[in-house]
Amino acid sequence: MTGVLIFIVLALVAAAAAVAVTRTRVTLGLVASAPLAAMAIWTAFAAESDVLEGTPLTGSIGWLPTLGVSFDIHVDALSLVFLGLISTIGAAIAVYSAVYLTDLAKARRFLALLALFAAAMTGLVAVDNIYGLFVFWELTTITSYLLIGFEDRKGSARAAALQAVLTTGIGGLALLGGLVLLSQETATTSISQLVANPPTGTVGTVAIALILIGAFTKSAQVPFHSWLPGAMSAPTPASAYLHSATMVKAGIFLLFRLSPGFSTDPIWTPVVVTVGLITMVIGAWRALRQTDLKLLLAYSTVSQLGFITALTGTGSPAMLHAGLAVLVAHALFKSALFLTTGSIDAIAGTRDIRVLSGLGRRRPTLAAVGVLAAASMAGVPPLLGFVTKEAAFSALIDTGQWAALAVVAIASVATVAYSLRYLWGAFATKPPSPEADPKGFDAPVAPMGLVLPPLVLGVAGAVTGLFPGLVNRFVSAFQPGKLPLIPGWKPALAVSAVVVAAGVLVHWHRDRVGRTQDRVGSLTRRLPSGDRAYRGAVALLNRVADRTTGLVQSGSLPVYLSTILVATVSVPAVAWFSSGSSVDLHPLSVSVGEIALAALVITAAVAVTRAPSRMVAVLLLGAVGYAIAGIFVIYAAPDLALTLLLVETITVAIFAFVLTKVPRRFEQERSRFFGRFRAVLALGVGGFVTAASIIASRQRSGPSDSEIYAELAPTAGGSNVVNVILTDFRALDTLGEITVLAVAAIGITVLVRGLRSEPGEGT
């Protein structure tokens, strides 16, 4: 079963590559959505197994088994809920995007990124190893970065992408720190075991604080929330998928995952509940002021994420149950709303509330989708948004969290109001406002692909609202709880009724509310905000980096080399003398050939220092290299000798090219002191390296690595030890080295190009 899931993830990666060669929109949509559809079917099958009875599907792929790192797969009810959302919403959005992005080249790039993101997100919710979790977590950050900056020629999009990646990246590092602390403390890297045996004490609390920072940055909680509205510069389908339905819920996924075990920690409940509620209120307040439909939805997402976060705070089963149900409802209605907004943008050419007018009459189907989804967001029966919000109210009432209930209710009033504002702004016929620049809707009838996906998602919210058992089957398997359509005459229903009525009232008096908001806004403008903190931190970092660079990087090659070489000699020398150990040298046996070659090396090296021109010096250095290659031959190391000969040859040739650009002769030494210093330093380094090699090669207690390698080489299928080391024993090192080579090649290209475009300004 888990093998199939791995296959689907690989299929997503393959789809990301395959979309590059698609020629039509139809195949593009099919290729990108097929693996996601397969995953949806997989989820349905998995639900028929024992997962919902509490037996997780498990599996494991070795990754770095020698380091104890592996991809342990652990699919339980919580994972299934997320997999269901990733696959169904993902498939709908893949189809939508293939129509929405009219430029085929852009659509290909977009869907490739979307497929990669889906693969990373699937891994994130299915993996049971902290390192695996971190890797997938960061992969979602990277794909999110690329999607926010999708319009890479726009400076604002790049800035928003940078803010998102820096904020969530710092959170990711905090998360890694927290996870490593936990695994050190509890001696396990398995998340399920961490939850079963939660850590206690100060280390546990510090680790939890770090993990919470990671979760809060990812899920856009105050004060880290300001990257999410910026992320709206991504194409709308990406906002719908990543920045509303799935990725921003990764942090919340982690809270759900850990809350059952970790909520006993003293800081968990107060911090999570407080941050969640503050975020919910601030998001809702901001959403009420927006004139851009997409930004309205973005702040609404911030608010709803805060709501769900708060519900994970106490760790009580009823709250967690309600929280997960709200999460499902939110994913459905918010993705439908985002896609509707995208369609409005495509049809009318604007998302501005002040400009849009009369769209509802002209596009009744789209308006119906919008109403369905916004009503679910507002919590109107019989939609899933209502059912799940009722569950949340009931959970708050039953556990007596009156203060939290009051805050949630007030924010929910704002939710109703901004849901109405969305519908009114998008579809109502309004008198043209002074700022308005009305546009005619002469666009052709919206293609099916722009209406059908949001319609499906909106209808899904209605069907699951009428039959909440469909959702509760999964959610109650995570934490027991009921999700009735008709809650009965309970206080929670009264709360809902009051909230909706108050919300309608707030929308009715929207002008007065708007004026109040402006007044409050002008008062709070001077208060510190997350956005300002981000800008300040980036500016400070740049200043410190500038200063440090100016201080450390003098730009003089002799200074750099002297620093490196002095450190090379002095650090080991100090260690050596302070350790006070003595050397017991075995006698050296040296052949005549070696002595001859060594003499050649020394002669050539001395001659380099006396060389009149650079070219002569380079040739003499080549001679040093050739002589050393000769020593390798004497020691019967043909691989090394051959490699060194070729390296020396090519290096000398490259030097010859470069030397045409610098003065032919060496500059005259300006100070006698520096010349002496260099001579002393050179002799010191040479003497030190010689002594160190002799001592190291003569001081052998056990069998040498080379003997062990020679013995092991046949088991790796080769008899050339050097090559087996490169391609097998130390293959990871080789992989790193060739990456360095590639980076060096890119560096050379960039440097030369830079020199060419700015003559005389080479820095």
Next chain:
Amino acid sequence: MKVRPSLLVETGARTMVPTLLVVSAFLLVVGHDSPGGGFVGGLLAGGALLVVFLSGGRAAVTSMLPVPAGAILGAGIMTAVATAIGGLVFGRALLDAGKLEIDAGWFGSWSVGSALLFDVGVFLVVVGLVSTVLLQLGDPEEREE
């Protein structure tokens, strides 16, 4: 200013370059069991490119490379990474080497290891690096820009 290379270099290159390339391919293939391998093979092929450069300049190198130098680099990295991940796909560890035995009857039996594929990646990266350096740094007078 364009200097014609000496007749010696030009004639020598004609025989040297194919020979060098064949030997470099040989070194790459036998590397796992005899002296050779991706690094050495790649460097020798780079040496061949150097000879081409000395005899015919940048244009000769560009026309000899089937794809841009950057693409060779990229292909090399991709090959090596794909081989590394191959170990995972076949249910073993990252970078774990696999082997395929081919019995070619009269031609003898070969065993093609994933190590060779990995080495091909190394080979391509080295060739890509040398050609990048040659094309970027070599012979500024001849540059059109």
